[in-house]
Amino acid sequence: MSETLAPSGHADRQRDVQKFVDSLEAEGRLTPAVKDSATLAIDIRRRHDVVIYLAGALTGMPETVKHRYEQLHRIIGSYSLEGATMFGYAPHLFGTDPVAHPDVTPAEVRDIDHMFAAVVPDYHINCLDPVAHGNAIEEAWAEAAGIPSLYLAHQDTRLSRLTRGMRNIAGTVTYEDFTDDALPAVRQFLDGIQAERLGRSD
16 A cells, blocks of 8 residues: 555544534534444544444445445454454444434434544545445545545446546455455455554565
């Protein structure tokens, strides 16, 4: 991974989350659902060295698509060496799934997802097939926050020039089969993060 795409090193992500929460409270946007998510965010940051936001289509998606994010969540969570403990945040597992959490309002989804996509994480993994409005927005948030993003896209997916031109792309994985092709590449990406965190050259 390019050194220019290393996380910006904002010293204390927990403090960043608290500042974000304070700003929402000042705007009258700190609802119980958002407050619960903020508590979760602070706890995740406290217990993990690396947090990765898993962006991808949810609205109208079948369980087979959501299963991909669950696979990524489990793989990321298997990285548990001291100094490089990792957590993969999949929105539908933690409070903003359109089917499982229908009572969360659009404004709450926006604030929760913005917090986890732009304030909490060190990296993104952005699943770009199927294409969705939401993960395009999340990618723009990541670029604005200087958060490196790994793209995963089916080999037949045609990505726009704007998507391909974002300044925070850590790499693009094209796959024929998600499990056989994309997941090994994700593991290689995570291995690189782990090695960097632990100061290893292997």
